[in-house]
Amino acid sequence: MISLVIPTVSKTRKYTNNIIQNIESIYPDREEVEIVIQENDNVNLATNYNTAVSKAKGEKIILLHNDMVIKPGFIETMNNHIAKNRITTYTRIEPPIFPDIYPGKVLLDCGDSLENFTPKKFNQFNIEESLIEGGSQLFFGCLKEDYINLDNITFAPPQMWASDDDLHLRYAIAGFEHKVSSAHVYHFVSKTSRSEGYQSVEHQSNINFIKKWGFRNSNYNVVYKKSIKINNPNSQLKQVLEPWFNGGEDIVVTVDGNSFTQQDFQYIQQLNDIIKDNEETGEFQLGNINIKINSLQEYQNDLIYL
Numbered sequence: 001m002i003s004l005v006i007p008t009v010s011k012t013r014k015y016t017n018n019i020i021q022n023i024e025s026i027y028p029d030r031e032e033v034e035i036v037i038q039e040n041d042n043v044n045l046a047t048n049y050n051t052a053v054s055k056a057k058g059e060k061i062i063l064l065h066n067d068m069v070i071k072p073g074f075i076e077t078m079n080n081h082i083a084k085n086r087i088t089t090y091t092r093i094e095p096p097i098f099p100d101i102y103p104g105k106v107l108l109d110c111g112d113s114l115e116n117f118t119p120k121k122f123n124q125f126n127i128e129e130s131l132i133e134g135g136s137q138l139f140f141g142c143l144k145e146d147y148i149n150l151d152n153i154t155f156a157p158p159q160m161w162a163s164d165d166d167l168h169l170r171y172a173i174a175g176f177e178h179k180v181s182s183a184h185v186y187h188f189v190s191k192t193s194r195s196e197g198y199q200s201v202e203h204q205s206n207i208n209f210i211k212k213w214g215f216r217n218s219n220y221n222v223v224y225k226k227s228i229k230i231n232n233p234n235s236q237l238k239q240v241l242e243p244w245f246n247g248g249e250d251i252v253v254t255v256d257g258n259s260f261t262q263q264d265f266q267y268i269q270q271l272n273d274i275i276k277d278n279e280e281t282g283e284f285q286l287g288n289i290n291i292k293i294n295s296l297q298e299y300q301n302d303l304i305y306l
Contacts, residue, residue: 002075003034003058003144007048008066015188016066018114026072033075034058044157046150049138053147062090062141067188071123077183081131082141086177087168089135091127091184098189103134103180110186117186127182135180138164139187146176148305154212161205166212170304173221210243212303215269220276223300225250232257244268250295251275259288 004023008016020035027033038052053061060082062075074090081088089104095112108125111117138150148170155163171178210216214223225248228241237257245253253271255264264287267274274286275293283292 001032001034001058002060002062002079002141003036003053003056004062004064004075005036005038005049005052005056006064006066007038007045007052009039012066014114019064019066019068019070022069026070027075044152044155044163045138045160046152046155046163047157050149050152053144053149056144059144060141061144061147063138064185065139065187067190068092069117069119069122069186074183074185077129078141078181080129081179081181081183082143084143085146085175086179087135087140087142087146087171088131089137089140089178089180091180091182092139092187093122093125093184094187094189102136103132104136104139106184112188114188117188122186125184127184130182131179133179135178136165136168138167139185141181148174151212154208155205158201159205159208161202162209163205166209169213169221173300174304207243211246213300214244214246215272219273221300222272222276222298223303224248224272224275225295225297225299226271227252229254230257231255240265241268244271250293250297252292252294254290254292256288261288264288 006016006019016037020037023033023035034057036052036056038048040048049063060079062078078088078090091104091106093106093108093110095109096107097112099107101107108121110122148167150163151166152163154166155161168178206216214226226245227247227249228245229252230238230241231254234257237260241255253268267286267289275296279296281293281296283290
């Protein structure tokens, strides 16, 4: 059995009803395909996913959003591509609301809502079956036993933003391979998650990611215990710099508020990678920053599981 896991909120129930009808029309056999709906307006997407996965009976799970449409062959292809120690991202066909392109996303305008959706155009679109490197975001399938809970502590409700980046980072650190499947859905884009004022919540979610890991983007995904000392501080500088440090004494960074520059801030953002490249203890100067490295112990594995 494969379990299709779909979190939702009541305000988007018409999309939930649509995807249920869509799935049942293609896969009527409930012994082969299970639909797990988790609706709760008081928690975020991460909690809903974790709860729904815990209820799933299938050996394999596929995480879907309710504002999606599938077509025949989707589950069969995903079933072929899901494997042990692999995160298999399915491909999303989306209207050109966000123009960025990467493995797992294709732009094709078949409508941006149920009201103007053109199913014929979507159904005529095909991708030759393949499994390629890459993939990102919370659109994937895996063995249920391989599911790592989304972090709904760091990204407490309603801060779902960046929790999918966090999850994929933890999978990468744990050694899972990450593939993109040609199995594809149509995605109306953020009918559940984006609402008025979401930008401030998204910003705080990104800050929380930095607080947890000490970086936002990294080549090595290494976590160190770091603290910062700010001479001649101002409130704005403290607010900007403190999320990048976790209070550890393995690495101590000292800056001066009077001489701190934008280039110095770029060094702070890249510091974990810079330290990993050098792999030397001791004290050195980088721009206007003094860095004292007492230990090169790494802590990223401690953050894989909650």
